[in-house]
Amino acid sequence: MTGDNTLITSHGINRRDFMKLCAALAATMGLSSKAAAEMAESVSNPQRPPVIWIGAQECTGCTESLLRATHPTVENLVLETISLEYHEVLSAAFGHQVEENKHHALEKYKGQYVLVVDGFYPIKR
Numbered sequence: 001m002t003g004d005n006t007l008i009t010s011h012g013i014n015r016r017d018f019m020k021l022c023a024a025l026a027a028t029m030g031l032s033s034k035a036a037a038e039m040a041e042s043v044s045n046p047q048r049p050p051v052i053w054i055g056a057q058e059c060t061g062c063t064e065s066l067l068r069a070t071h072p073t074v075e076n077l078v079l080e081t082i083s084l085e086y087h088e089v090l091s092a093a094f095g096h097q098v099e100e101n102k103h104h105a106l107e108k109y110k111g112q113y114v115l116v117v118d119g120f121y122p123i124k125r
Contacts, residue, residue: 048080050109051116052102053087058119063089085109 013021019040026036042049055063067074078084085105091098105113 048083050085050105050113051082052085052105052109052113053090053116053118054102055088056117056119056121060089060118062118063087082114085113 019036022036022040023033026033026039029035066077069077072081084090085108086102088098088102091101093101
């Protein structure tokens with residue numbers, strides 16, 4: 001965790017506790033300690049990370065929960081914390097336009113975006 005870190009400290013979290021949280025999250029997800037350090041660096045970066053949210057075979061329940069969240073609110077999350085580049089349900093576009101938006105975001109932020117997959121992608125075996 002380098003730089004200003006105002007995003008973290010503004011939420012009342014000190015560096016040590018933040019690093020412990022990142023390590024615990026990485027371990028829970030089966031990731032390495034290097035991934036924990038990368039998570040910490042990403043979160044402490046003052047830039048809002050681009051997020052591409054893809055809904056697969058799902059019922060939009062996760063999106064409904066997100067919209068009803070109160071801390072943080074979806075407005076706070078989208079306007080201050082992340083840069084939501086694509087979310088089909090929350091998009092103003094539809095049809096081929098929303099697909100174009102998705103492909104544009106995938107190309108523009110290649111190697112930089114956070115991918116959220118909501119639902120299940122069937123895999124033929």
